[in-house]
Amino acid sequence: MKTIIYLMRELSLVKISYYFFTILNQNSHEEVSIINKYNVDMNDKITLTITRRKFSEILIGIVSLFLASGVVATLLKYLWPPSVKATSSEVRIASVDEVPTGSARKFMFNGKASVLLKMPAGFRAFGSVCTHLGCVAYWKPDENDIFCPCHLGRFDPNTGAVISGPPPSPLPAIDIIVKEGAVYALKWKDPEYVRSISYYAGAA
Structure with missing residues (x-):
């Protein structure tokens, strides 16, 4: 869970999608290094080394979380529809x-x-x-x-x-x-x- 939160904070969805498709084209045991510079005034770099399998598991977890959230929201809206003002x-x-x-x-x-x-x-x-x-x-x-x-x-x-x-x-x-x-x-x-x-x- 900490890894998922970290990835969502450090990487945009566009970056995640890009690296996901990059990893799928590599061997299952290869590793991908993602280097993210925070800004020009900072010298520290963060390198995330993630295996293809691990990255896939994380991404599937994120997608599942979004899908589950949508189902729950739809169910709640159906059970408790928003009230409409009569006035x-x-x-x-x-x-x-x-x-x-x-x-x-x-x-x-x-x-x-x-x-x-x-x-x-x-x-x-x-x-x-x-x-x-x-x-x-x-x-x-x-x-x-x-x-x-x-x-x-x-x-x-x-x-x-x-x-x-x-x-x-x-x-x-x-x-x-x-x-x-x-x-x-x-x-x-x-x-x-x-x-x-x-x-x-x-x-x-």
């Missing part, structure tokens, strides 16, 4: 006066196209990426719904629920707050639901 920084969407009743304002939230609606009952906000095939839906005031032009999907502007068409699930809702005369997006109302939609990958 996000406030995102200013628009001033209250800019979105009169019956209108909408497009905006980006956590990297996804979204829409703010002003309904008679108040403001509503949803991710506007369609849950069918990922097209961007938009507000159609004349039909009072959120419409996806790709496959004619329609969503309820008050709840985000599917009204008609092929979308398999509702648009994800966004919690909002009105303060100081403006509307702000806070977080996804249901982060777990957002993570279940492939077209919203990385948004929650």
Whole structure:
């Protein structure tokens, strides 16, 4: 173990690889001397004499250690996945006066196209990426719904629920707050639901 630590400290991985292939081309009983100068101000030299077999054992040990570390890290990540924050920084969407009743304002939230609606009952906000095939839906005031032009999907502007068409699930809702005369997006109302939609990958 001391030898492995010493080699890792004194030699870069590039040097180790170079000498490894050099040793493989020599006889099994030949020895290789590795001379490493620390800097021009030092006169001492360190000479490491390692047989081909010993060097191979050390290198295999190092590789095995790295592989084992990767397996353990993957296992730990699977057993204890990193938590995902449900909250996000406030995102200013628009001033209250800019979105009169019956209108909408497009905006980006956590990297996804979204829409703010002003309904008679108040403001509503949803991710506007369609849950069918990922097209961007938009507000159609004349039909009072959120419409996806790709496959004619329609969503309820008050709840985000599917009204008609092929979308398999509702648009994800966004919690909002009105303060100081403006509307702000806070977080996804249901982060777990957002993570279940492939077209919203990385948004929650």
